Amino acid sequence: MAHEPNGTSDVDAFLAAVDHPVRRRDALALAALMARVTGEQPRMWGPSIVGFGTHHYVYPSGREGDTPATAFSPRKAATTIYLADGTEAHAELLGVLGPHTLGKGCLYVKDLETVDPGVLEQILRRSYAAVTEGTFGG
Template identity: 45%
Template sequence: MYELKTKETDHSVLEFIENVDNPKKREDAYRLLDIFTETTGYEAKMWGPSIIGFGSYHYKYATGHEGDAALVGFSPRKGKISLYFAPGDEKREELLARFGKHTTGKACVYINKVADIDVGVLNEMIVQSIAFLRKTYPEQ
């Protein structure tokens, strides 16, 4: 049976951030921690070894696969900072057009540094992603 790798853990978020090698990336991680905490109202938790997540939801696909995931989150990776939002929302593209310098993956938005983006749009993306996930996966 498939075991989810990215599960909520009891590891320290602050300890994780303190171990980020690049001082600028560490500074951005603290800034993002403040932004996500203030915007979501959730306490930051580690999800797996490297994702800082906020809130959670339970998903169940038509295939029967189910699990829990963070509503939103980020990870200060070596190359870029990964931001995690809901991938299926149509408003996401409109927000990304105003976001600033970034690249995208399926569920990730990648940035080099916080100074490259519009923090107001980041707040909108966080709120929009949570609303989309709460609507898509209402708590049972």
């Protein structure tokens, strides 16, 4: 997910253009939730990722770059929520979140109304804090 933020893209226009009504509803809700959790304004990272804050990473190989500290993308099959500190750190909370699937650093949710909003907020707060306060080494 190493993209430069695209400050010229309009987040509101991107979200309004999401075809699937549930993905659009969920995207608008996630944008508001992530803005509240992070205190950051959303920015487009590439053509389809809405990110909040910035995380600069440096790998042992010397490769480095910037990613959003937290982000999401309303994809066709599910909304992808990017957790820069990975999903393993949130295993206990994910166990009580509600219906979802996981990738290495991705949480896939088909319908936000089926998950516990308080648990999702806790996951986002913990992930954002780990990335921005330096407790995550990625």
